[in-house]
Amino acid sequence: MTITSASTRTTLRLPTPEEAATLQRWRTSTFWVMLLGYVGYYLVRGNLSVAIPLLSQEFGYSNTDLAVILTFSEVAYAIGKFTTGPLADQIGGKKVFLLGMAGAIVCNLLFPLQVGIVYFTAVWCVCRYFLSMGWGGIIKAIGEWYEPERHGTVMGLISINFQFGSVVASVFCGWLIAMQVGWKGLFFIPALVVIAVLVWAALASRETPQDVVPGVQFGKSAGSRASLADFGAHGEEAPPAVEIIRRLLKIELFRQVLVFSFFSHLLRSIFLFWTPKFLVDQGMGNVGAAMSSAVFPLLGCLGTIFIGWYTDRHSRNGDRTGMMAIMLAGLFVSLLGISFLIPYGSSMQAWIVVLLGLSGFFLYGPYSMSAGALTLDIAGAKGAGTCTGMIDGVGYLGGAVAAWAAGVLADKLGWSQVFLFVAASALFTVFWTLHMSRSHHRRAALALAEGARA
Numbered sequence: 001m002t003i004t005s006a007s008t009r010t011t012l013r014l015p016t017p018e019e020a021a022t023l024q025r026w027r028t029s030t031f032w033v034m035l036l037g038y039v040g041y042y043l044v045r046g047n048l049s050v051a052i053p054l055l056s057q058e059f060g061y062s063n064t065d066l067a068v069i070l071t072f073s074e075v076a077y078a079i080g081k082f083t084t085g086p087l088a089d090q091i092g093g094k095k096v097f098l099l100g101m102a103g104a105i106v107c108n109l110l111f112p113l114q115v116g117i118v119y120f121t122a123v124w125c126v127c128r129y130f131l132s133m134g135w136g137g138i139i140k141a142i143g144e145w146y147e148p149e150r151h152g153t154v155m156g157l158i159s160i161n162f163q164f165g166s167v168v169a170s171v172f173c174g175w176l177i178a179m180q181v182g183w184k185g186l187f188f189i190p191a192l193v194v195i196a197v198l199v200w201a202a203l204a205s206r207e208t209p210q211d212v213v214p215g216v217q218f219g220k221s222a223g224s225r226a227s228l229a230d231f232g233a234h235g236e237e238a239p240p241a242v243e244i245i246r247r248l249l250k251i252e253l254f255r256q257v258l259v260f261s262f263f264s265h266l267l268r269s270i271f272l273f274w275t276p277k278f279l280v281d282q283g284m285g286n287v288g289a290a291m292s293s294a295v296f297p298l299l300g301c302l303g304t305i306f307i308g309w310y311t312d313r314h315s316r317n318g319d320r321t322g323m324m325a326i327m328l329a330g331l332f333v334s335l336l337g338i339s340f341l342i343p344y345g346s347s348m349q350a351w352i353v354v355l356l357g358l359s360g361f362f363l364y365g366p367y368s369m370s371a372g373a374l375t376l377d378i379a380g381a382k383g384a385g386t387c388t389g390m391i392d393g394v395g396y397l398g399g400a401v402a403a404w405a406a407g408v409l410a411d412k413l414g415w416s417q418v419f420l421f422v423a424a425s426a427l428f429t430v431f432w433t434l435h436m437s438r439s440h441h442r443r444a445a446l447a448l449a450e451g452a453r454a
Helices: 017-043 047-059 063-091 093-113 117-131 133-145 148-158 160-178 182-203 241-249 252-281 286-292 295-314 321-370 373-379 384-412 415-453
Strands: 002-004 011-013
Touching: 017 093, 017 133, 017 148, 017 160, 017 182, 047 063, 047 160, 047 182, 047 252, 047 286, 063 093, 063 117, 063 133, 063 241, 063 252, 063 384, 093 117, 093 133, 093 182, 117 133, 133 148, 133 384, 148 160, 148 295, 160 182, 160 286, 160 295, 241 252, 241 384, 252 286, 252 321, 252 373, 252 384, 252 415, 295 321, 321 415, 384 415
Parallel strands: none
Antiparallel strands: 002 011
């Protein structure tokens, strides 16, 4: 049996049973590369947040000083998202994924060779630019290998990679601190480990099913639902990035997700960068702060899996945003609790850690939707890299605001006020997500009415 594209007359055939078995093996292998390979990304990314208290103690840097490294590198990451996302659509997700990992390894080896805020900032900006390639590569690869009906569940599982990566990075760096390797070892040693991850990722994955069996139709079915942006039939080449962007900007949901991404990244970046330093300021030791900070992404893994599974099976009219709003309301309550407990100091450390974990559960689920399943719902496989690049690019501009604001507010007003600011941002995301949900149901009702008339 063959499937023919009307627009280009590209003919794709269904695989034989033997070919299907081979393709399934490579799909599974590529899935694990994108899942575990991105954990490698976090070993050479999450180490900085664990190193921040040590840099402060070693060189006397204030939170405001350290915010310079975090803010400028976050802007570099955003710029990378805007530029490398479209690159993934043009040259392939696997290639971009491997290039980003290689560049980050080199930058981690360079980081400890000199000292100074300017040097640290410059090297980490280059590092974050390379790191920005990872997620766009993943989205592009998963879009090529999996049918749309499974995007919620598959991306829910894939999206635990950055939460689990944060856990592994925090625990691994905490162990390195306990081994007294010093702040330099927090960069040298993870880089050496990730070299092995890079080699494995290169050997154990393939770009598309057609790279395994040329001319085959796999990962898409004739009955697969279409993305909101139609970029042509499977098997055709992606259109130029400018054309993809033009079509995306016409889609209301895409524009709404851009706003959501700004605020969800703002929320996440405060936790991602500042949790170890916050816990040290609350009286914890460096090792305890590194280990305790892992609870946020650890419970975030559960939240991500839950929302992907739930929205694939129980969302009304395909609306993923209703459950997002409910979970974000839980985040708002958790953040208010942390702000209330901070003045009590070390006596409330255990409860603060519990609320940090709950914050991870409630935030990471909705966060993973914006640049995961929603991206593929909007753009499909062909525009996935550009779409996630724009969504994440706008998001990490919000992250840059958070990285700077949290450091300055912590120095001037204290951590309790920082978490009140974060709670207010969370409350905004609740109302914005409800707005997205209403827009979705209006769009679904309109499509149903048009279908009935046809």
